[in-house]
Amino acid sequence: MAARTLAHGMGSFFKECEHPRHRWSKCLHPYKIRYRSSTGKQAEEGGFATQDQAISRLTEIYKEKKARPSSQARADRIQKYGSMRFQEYATEWMAGQRHLAAASVRHLESLLEHHILPALGSRRMNSFDHKVVDGFIRTMEKAHAGLATQANAFDKLRAILLDAHQLGLYAESPLTGVKPPQYDPSRAVIPSLPQLRSLREAGDDAFKLIVDLMSGCGLRNGEAAAINLNNLVADDVYRAKEQVVMSTGKYGPLKHRKAWQYRDVPLPSSVRVTIEEYAEKHGSIDGYLLRRPTDPTQPYPHWGVSNQWSRLKTAGAADIPEGMVLYGLRHFFASNCLSHGIPITDVADWMGHKNLDVTFKIYRHLMPGSIGQAAKILNMALVA
Template sequence: MPKARPFKLKSGEVVWRIQFRIDGKVKTETLPDKGAADQFAAWVGKYGGKAARELLAKRDASGHQIPTLAEWTATYLSPESGILTGIQPGTRRGYERMTNAFLPLLGDHPIDAITRDDIGQWVHWVEQQPSGSRKGQTVAPKTVANYRALLSNIFTAAKERKLISDNPVSGVRITRGQSREGVFLTRDEFDVILEHVPNHYKPLVIFMANTGCRWGEATALTWSDIDRSKRTPTVSINKAWKKGVDGVPVLGVPKSAKGRRSIPLPQEVVDSLPPRQGGDQLVFHGVEGGRLWYGMFNTRIWKRAVEKANVGKTPNIHDLRHTYASWLLAAGAPLNAVQNKLGHEKIDTTISVYGHLAPGVDEDIVRVLDAMNRQRRAIEA
């Protein structure tokens, strides 16, 4: 990396010069103070001489009162700024980690100098990066979409505060990938998998398949949430595990306002529940007590059971939620009832995921269209 070196002018003033190359030719940049010179030298080492000069021109045009993307991102994510509120500490830390996807390329740029072309180049770059969890594959499209959404929110906050006139992320498209489709188990397939689940964990698996609860909701249940005094026993979903600081889970509210809900419990679930304990004790816990950890359960319990069952499908734990919805719809439950029990904020979500499972939908569509066509032919005749 080039170094900034002092140079004394005839006037006695000391400036700082950086020598570097562009297309093999030696160039020199002179800056008035060491801090700016060191920063420019770092840009040359990071981006190359030509890009460093373009970045310097952007900074000069913007003026130093306009923050860089790195500076504004730090402000946006800081709890003290009051910009990003209503999230768990662990979620904030997760956002901080996500910024590593765009700050290396864009962080030194003034936010008002970043263009849609810059964002488009970043999208092209990030889509080529290797996945951290899938060996031999690039970053998943869903992950890229999450990066883009965070970056867009950061620019939106800057626009709302009149630091920029437009959000450069808006309108920049990403490559759409093939998303994983949910797996729906039949009752027989579920029973086969359940046979291979160790006895201690069977009550949890039965509960999740018969209530549609998310993992974080089911494993946060305490005995006070279960009401067996009613004719139809129910469970109250009012809390869930959330990401805390450094990834350590903490109890929080469900995913959305609709997530706070009451779900009826079939007799199979009631009969399978472990022996009742104190009201504040976890219903489902580890063999030696304590909270259940998703990673351990998924690897040592669930995946092994699915592999041994060999039902021709590879459901993940969340697919028990899909399975619950499919059982309800097959039994004739209306979509809005399924929405309520799943805790979806909008019925659009329920329809987009499960609408194709609703019995009679195709027949109803064809019936309506046939009636319209008969009416049109009658008028023409």
């Protein structure tokens, strides 16, 4: 009996009879195959009428063996993570988010602690489907969570569940068919120009400076708190390089940026005047203008502006529109840019948004123009 061995360790086929191999095609004895099982043990099968049938069976076994390690690995992952509680999985997932800045980590922890884990923390990972996710959104709605909070919490839940889906825990993504919370641009309350002027004159000099930097340059309040004379890189350009991180009270990198990264923003002449007047009146330390009132060696604290904002609203000392929050000063910057035809791509870059989708979601309704206006503009060029 002389067996014929196939390539790549697929095994061999043979006949247990007295006929030589070149006579097998004429012989009526059945073919048999020999191969190594997935455990490494030698195995045999018989009863194949033709050589092609024997080879086909060996090929099938070979493919199964090649696919089995991947299938087994997936089965192991399902067994390990499927019964895991969401809270435990989220903790493990967070450990891998090493790219996040300290402020982003704090924001993520807050969303988990106050919104996601109370609703889903004890749920096992293999129990998630689109109904569970949709139920979570409805839970936030019933709790009257702000739409921005709903959107942020959903984004974090989505990231965690997509990670689990990539591990193979779900045959179909539990996010399929789920309608995410929609941020309502009308909720972004923007002050008018007279209201902005009222605001900037109502607080102290530090408050006025921060109001001007947020509304005139689009800086976040933490970035405005880190204002530095050395970053006035041109008469009309300010280079934002750092922020006062809320969680540490120290200087740190910009949101969505590494320590060495920066972004240049437009510097209106009126804002530059406010900066220069503050520097002349209060001086600076290593270029920094705003410092902790009780300890000038420390950065300006977040509560320095938020406390004043609360006092002004309570006392009615400024014309603050109903529903406006401090972040409305950034909304004013975006509105001012877009209403004067500045491209939204530039606005997104100046505001430091992670991607353009964020800017479109919040501010697209502020962009001037309509299809009718576009048709008129295009026609002007065509008939010129």
